[in-house]
Amino acid sequence: MRVPSGGLRTWELQRVSAGYLALFTIWFAAHLILDPPADYQQWYAWVAQPWVKTAFILFFVALLAHVWVGMRDVFMDYVKPVWLRFVLRLSMMVLLLAMAAWILQIMQRVVPA
């Protein structure tokens, strides 16, 4: 028997992150269409606003969380040898955490001029 864990919580995480990703994408696309930045300085100034920056950081958090649940599901469905699944899930975790650290490092440097 498998130890029950990560049922409802991960499902919720997947749904909530999907909802945020959808809303963010619509909002981001709308901004690019309605008020496109003329140059890099304008684009930078827009992203550097605290609330836009927060929205971006949340976007990346939601994206990584969504990828984690999705890849976990793929491994659970298609990778049957337990050791291989363990290695893959661990590697995925390390990769996602590294990406998260990288994104935070980048976003930290984005400050209003």
Added chain:
Amino acid sequence: MSSARFSIYRYNPEIDGGSYMQEYRLDDIQPGMMLRDALLRIREIDETLVFRHSCGEGVCGSDALNINGRNGLGCITPLTDLKQPIEVRPLPGMPVIRDLVVDMDRFFEHYRSIKPYLVAHDPEPEVERLQSPDERDRLDGLYECILCGCCTTSCPSFWWNPDGFRGPAALLQSWRFLADSRDQATAERLSELEGPYRLFRCRSIMNCVEVCPKGLNPTKAIGRIKQTMLKHIL
């Protein structure tokens, strides 16, 4: 249509090294003839062909088959609707015992695990446990399941995780008892389904809805179980 061609999956583990498809031809096909009638006639020609069947009218759920790639009941599938040669295979994802007969043990283990009966802790009342007409209406679309296995064996999530995932048939029945106003085991039923496998392997592929010969909707029932779980922890 006066004649029909069939291609039927054959496998006898005592004789055959592997499975193979065997061709048959039937003449004098009557309008309105069902696949089960045809299989019975084929068995008159070749008595080694093995398949399950019983009531012949879509009530017992014995003759679930994979017909031209789609799960359904042989007894209520008219031959005229089928492209020829009619390919008949056992239910997918299940161990074959012989020819079209599969081992349904795992399917019924999942069914048993959801406790398919009322659990009430209150002392037995003098009369029946009563329900209002509205409460009874909530069981419509749930109680009609005949446990033929068409849905569960067409579900990719069940193919990938046949031991862990309960499958649409068992989960529909789980909701049937969760939705019952007389049942008092909601928390136990929900915690039994927690974890990544038993309930949450469902990815809303909806093959189950597509093939159910009784027109039921297991995907919707699974969604209701998830909603109830959410409400339960909030």
